[in-house]
Amino acid sequence: MSDDKKPLGLGGGRPSSGRVKQSFSHGRSKSVVVEKKRKRVIVPGKGGPAGAQAQKAAGISDGEMERRRKALEAAQAQEAERAAKEAAETKEREEERAARRRERDEKAREEEEIARKLREREEENNAPKPEPKAEEKPAAKKAVAKKDEPVAADPAAAQAAEARGPARGPAAKRETPRDDKKQQRPSKGGEDRRRSGKLTINQALRGGDGGRQRSLASIKRKQERQRREMAGGQQEREKVVRDVQLPPAITVQELANRMAEKTNAVVKALMTNGIMATQNETIDADTAELIVEEFGHKVVRVSDADVEDAIQAIEDAPETLQPRAPVITIMGHVDHGKTSVLDALRKTNVVSGEAGGITQHIGAYQITTDDGTLLSFLDTPGHAAFTSMRARGAQVTDIVVLVVAANDGVMPQTIEAIAHSKAAGVPMIVAINKMDVVGADPNRVRTELLQHEVIVEGMSGEVQDVEISALNGTGLDKLLEAIALQAEILELKANPDRDAQGAVIEAKLDTGRGPVATVLVQAGTLRKGDIFVVGEQFGRVRALINDQGDIVDEAGPSVPVEVLGLNGTPEAGDVLNVVESEAKAREIADYRIGVAKDNRAAVGAGTTLDQLMAKAKEDENVSELPIVIKADVQGSTEAIVQAMEKVGNDEVRVRVLHSGVGAITESDVTLAEASGAPIIGFNVRANAPARNAANQKGVEIRYYSIIYNLVDDIKAAASGLLSAEIKETFIGYATIKEVFKITGVGKIGGCEVTEGVARRSAGVRLLRDNVVIHEGKLKTLKRFKDEVKEVQGGQECGMAFENYEDIREGDVIEIFETEEIERSL
Known part of the structure; x- marks a missing residue:
């Protein structure tokens, strides 16, 4: 309290000081110093002259003073009761906290004792045991036979239960002699749940530190370390340096697998280098090389194109070359x-x-x-x-x-x-x-x-x-x-004792023999049974046929032969190479197919939207003649397609929907019908199902054996799509002398043909000040009152325009005729 204020009270009593213990939540308490002011109670008749004078001065009656005295006494009794209650509650909380503290200390001691016993047992198990004597074994068996107590499923649990002693708590109070048999019966988990106390098996196995239970693998690793230490000390493992193959792109998880490192460690190394990548993200080869070197491994750069290494050009030694x-x-x-x-x-x-x-x-x-x-x-x-x-x-x-x-x-x-x-x-x-x-x-x-x-x-x-x-x-x-x-x-020399290499001169799809390629062997010797890859195709040599039609077993340098056994028709000009296995040939062929597909996709992706829109706008007015081409050999197909690309101009062009090698099939007819295209067969014919389908669907099939006739017919067909050329011929002039307005007819110009002739069927243009203001046809051409077909120069006539009446005196009418001329490519 401040110095300028006095303590409140009823009278001038003397203050007394004391210490009070305050109680807070969670068992906390605090001792503070308090100051208590004694209240002066004035009893009527006992207050002395001063009290009576004060009472009289305040104007308080005796009854009011008695009521106030009783209220004050009740308040003092209530305050004393509340203080006693608070002191009792504080004492009870202190006793409860002390009991919990003693229980916690007792539990900790028990757990520490159990952990100590477990460690001692583990050390005893790890220590080598001497072989028991022969006379001791029957006694041990007899002792086991006499044992009446049930055996727990877990030895550690049994030991924990033995160390824990008799159960305490409510469960122990409920036990009666009637439950002895039930208590002797082992439970499902190898322990009596009814006798279990607050200490569980998991708590006993964890020990006093409250950590997780050790796994069986952890115990085995510890035993293995102890065994190595007993054998001569632990030896540090040497880091295995690996050759890590890096493709152009690799995922983080695959990189970790190839290095035999943890994925988390690789991700952490990437983050350290400023690259935020998860295990499923792809990184480039340069980044992967940096990480591999950081882990101490060796980098081996590889590429998808490495499959081509199996057919790399072989430099023949001069002593192996022979004349060819x-x-x-x-x-x-x-x-x-x-x-x-x-x-x-x-x-x-x-x-x-x-x-x-x-x-x-x-x-x-x-x-x-x-x-x-x-x-x-x-x-x-x-x-x-x-x-x-x-x-x-x-x-x-x-x-x-x-x-x-x-x-x-x-x-x-x-x-x-x-x-x-x-x-x-x-x-x-x-x-x-x-x-x-x-x-x-x-x-x-x-x-x-x-x-x-x-x-x-x-x-x-x-x-x-x-x-x-x-x-x-x-x-x-x-x-x-x-x-x-x-x-x-x-x-000219070549090495005949090596894997064959040659060039495809021609390729075709033969009925009964399948794909056939004419190959000129350039180096090595091609033998029957060799596995080869040619372009995007591969196969095994099933037969070799020379230019005389005879079957041969091998073909040396500079020898042309027909090769049977391909899985598809190659392109003329592809290079044939013999490889060691069919798997390698298939891998190379698949790689080349993928490269060709990527190149086609890249060409399409390289076209911008503006280019596509511009091309679509250009093609809007271009007429197309679709055709389907089938030929006997690949070279002829390629030649015909190239010839068709040259046919056409800015208005019309030939579009080859499909080109292939072999007979005309039903699928070709279906494609032609969907596009409204004719089928061109060059030295091939349609099979029976294809002929029937063509007759039913109305598809035209044309057969050719001379390329001249094929190109000429396609040009003629494409020329039919060209718009006719309009040729305009001037035939006369006429001048309007006067304009007449006739009801129901409209305006009619009185004209004089000044040059040439005016015809009713001809086209006309209206010129005003030498500017064309209208072009159309004549509605009427009259000579006097008669409708005439033409009027010669120097004569007068009446003219009226179709759907146009804005004619004036002095206008000039130009008369012309148009002629359509067919165009050709």
Whole structure:
């Protein structure tokens, strides 16, 4: 209390001080010093003169003073009762806290005692025990037999129960002699639940620290460590350094598995390097390499393309190389006699079997000369559609024989053949054919070749030229000599004792034999039973057929053969490689299929939305002719598709819905019907189900054997989609002299034909100040009162326009006629 204020009270009593113990929650208490003010009670008659004077001064009666005295005494009694009650409650709480503290200390001592006994038992079990004597064993068995007490399922539980002693608490009070038999009976868990106290088995096994129960694996590890220590001390394990293969992308969990490290440790290492990644996220190879090196392992970079390592090019040692036959490609323009020259050399007649007298496929043959020299020839088509086929022929060849007709000279396909041979970097021999034809001029051919940088030996060049006649057989021996000389200069060699490698010249789907590929072996020896991969296909060599149609067991370098046993039709120009196993071949083929699919997807993904919209806008006014193409061989299919891509212009184009090798099937008819497209069969026919389906669905099937006719028909069909060309022809002028308005007819212009003629069926334009303000047709053309078809120049007439009446004097009418002209590609 402050100094300026006095304690309140009824009188001037003397204050007394004392200490009071305050009680709080949770068993807390505090002793404080209090100050108690004595109240002065004035009893009537006993208060003395001062009390009586105060009473009289306050105006309080004796009855009021008595009532106040009794109220004060009741308040003092109530306060004393409350203080006694609080003191009793405080004492009771203190006793309860002391009892709980004693119980907790007792429980801790018991648990510590149980843990100590368990440790002693574990040490006794781990210590080596001596072998009991023979006379002690029967006594031990007898002692066990005399034991009447039930055996607990868990020895540790039994020991804990024994250490705990007799049960306490309410359960013990409820026991009666009548329950002795029940108490002796063991419970399901190996202990008497009714006799259990507050200390459980789990608490006994945990020990005094309150931790988790030790597992069996933990106990075994501890025993193993003790065994190693007894054997000679614990030895530190050496860290195993692993070779970790890293692909271009890998998940965190897979990286941890390859390093044999914990996934959490790898995630933590990534976080330490500033990369927040979970175990299922993918990281790049550079990041993975950083983590692998941080864990002390070695990095081995791998890629999906490593599957191609099985077919890497093998550098043959010079001592393993042996001479091989040269590969000669016959090239030139259409109808210059390429196949005829080859026929004369082979002494066969292949050209008679060619459709239309032109070669439709690449032919591969072997020729043995009179002196025993073996030559391999490739005959490529000369038509412009087979550009890619000729390019492949030049890539696999050693020598190019350019056949030029002496009476025709250098032609477009001749120039193209020269370009292919130069791109392939192979020597060229010019064969000037048709020397027996009237008007043959070999010097003209030599002169025209100069324009394309082909200089023959007769004109101080390095290119050999031979004048021949395939029909009469003259000059062929000189041609063979030139080829042999060129081959000798090249010194062609190959290693036949290695895995075969070759190029696919042609591929087709043969009925009964399946996919068949014509392969020119370039190195090694291809044998029956070899496992190979070619492009996106693979297989095992089931049979080898040479150019004579005979089955052979093997094919060496520079030998063309047909290979049977593919799982699909390869592309012409694919490279064939022999591998060690079918699994490896399948893996390589699957990888190449995936790469091709990714490339196609990348091309599509590279197209932006603006480009797609622009292309769609361009294609809006473009008419398309859809077709389905089936051919006998892959080369023909490719050539026809390329020819179809060149047909068309900005208004119309040919769209190849599907192209394939083999007969026309019912699925082709279904596709054609859905798109309204005709089916083009080149040297193939439709099977019976396909013919029936085509007749029912109204699908047109066209068969061709000559590519000229196919291209011409497709051009004619595409030309029908072109809009007709409108040609306008001026026929006359007329001037409006006066305008008349007739009820029910409208405005009619009184005109004079100033030039040409005016026709009723012609188109007209209304010119005002030499500006076209209307274009349409005439509604009426009258001469006087009669409707006429035409009015000659210099005459007057009346004209009215259809759906237009804004005509004035002085306007000029231009009269013209239109004509539609059909267009063609």
